Amino acid sequence: MTVLVISGDSDPTVNRVVLELRDRAVPVFRCDVGWFPTGLSLDAVLDEGRWRGSLTTPHRSVDLDAIRSVLFRSPTGFTFDAGVSAAELRHMRMEARLGLGGVLASLPVPWCNHPARQADAGYKPWQLTVAAQCGFSVPTTMITNDPKAVHRFTTDFPQVVNKVLGVNRMDDGPVTRIAYTRLLESADLADLTGVETTAHLFQEWVEKSFEVRLIAVGATLFAVAIRAHSAAARIDWRSDYSNLSYSVIDPPSDVVASVGRFLTAFGLMFAAFDFVxxxxxxxxxxxxxxxxxxxxxxxxxxxxxxxxxxxxxxxTA
Incomplete structure (x- = not known):
């Protein structure tokens, strides 16, 4: 039986897991949906309520019935030959997503994580709601595109931060811009131009002793305390990795219970939790x-x- 790994070519995190699987002599078939249709092909027939057939690259093939589990992690987008119109390209992408994506999503095996469940959990307003329902202490948060609402919100707390709702990296041609958590200053509040253009997340600033990244792999938890040693890292530790120190920590029992409820609520087998x-x-x-x-x-x-x-x-877990 084979583990299907769906990811981009150059994901070092996935590479670590693949090496661990090979150490266990577990067969791995790795592909990226971005290879479809030129470098990855699908041949599947619905038979007695299950899609049967194969995935094939120029070098390897795997039978869908032989897949025991799936690691799904940040694949790239579909790639099509040049020379088609914009309308044709939209149609081809939709057909590929519904066809290849639909067959893969239907595989009745353990997923880490299933793309639909992962997409659900990616909606930060939704996950904050679920987190509160699962017993976590969640900071007061506002989502708005109204500058007046931002002014109203900031009067309720000594300090407020602004965060992105999704990926904090924007590739703009040769330039890459990264949006770290920003502690709002008086100058920011004096000119909130741009807030009206899209949704923004604002949140009360939480005084911290340190932060924790807690990795959940099913019921197995790994919690690491992250201590910041610079002003920038204290606001967002991702902005200054050179001034961080780490130590393994045991999470409180109530946090452990809430993590389990959260994973169950979203149907996740893996998540990286961040706490103050x-x-x-x-x-x-x-x-x-x-x-x-x-x-x-x-x-x-x-x-x-x-x-x-x-x-x-x-x-084997």
């Missing part, structure tokens, strides 16, 4: 990324996340 731990010791939920990074923590803190994912995919 206040000076009084309260764990406050920031977000849960169903495709969050953990590779650098394996090196920095020695947490064997890739091994746990491989065990789960191989059915």
């Amino acid at each position: 731990v206040t000076p009084s010791g309260l764990w406050r939920f920031l977000e849960a990324n169903p495709a969050g990074q953990f590779g650098w923590l394996e090196e920095a803190a020695g947490v064997p996340v890739s091994a746990a994912i491989a065990d789960m995919l191989a059915g």
Whole structure:
């Protein structure tokens, strides 16, 4: 039986899991949906309520019936030959998504994570609601495109931060821009031009002793305290990795229980949770990324996340 790995070519996080699977002598078929249709083909027939057939690349093939589990992590978009019109391209992309994506999504095997469940959890307003329902302490949050609402919200808290709702990286030709969490200053509030153009997330600033990234692989949890040693890292530790220190920490029992409820609510087998731990010791939920990074923590803190994912995919966990 084979583990199907669906990801981009150059994902080092996936590479770690693939190496762990190979150490266990578990067959792996790795592909990217971005290879379809020129570098990946599908041949599937509905038979007794299940799609049967194969996925094939120029070098390998896997029978759909031979797939035991799926690791789905940040694949790229479909690639089509040049020379078609914009209307034809939209049609081809839709057909590929519904055809290839639909067959793959129907596979009755464990997913880490199923793309539909991962997409659901990617809606931050939804996940914040579910997090509160699951028992997490969630900071007061506003989502708006109204500058007047931002002014009203900021009067309720000593300090407020602005965060992106999705990916914080924007590739604009040769220039890459990254939007880190921003602590609003008086100058920001004096000119909120741009807020009206789209949805924005604003949140009360939570005083912190340190932060935690908690990786959940099913019921197996790895929690690492992240301590910031610069002003920039204290606002958003992603902005200054050189001034961070790490240590493994045991999460409180109530947080463990809430993590389990959250994973069940969204149907996830993996998520990377981010928390602020206040000076009084309260764990406050920031977000849960169903495709969050953990590779650098394996090196920095020695947490064997890739091994746990491989065990789960191989059915040995």
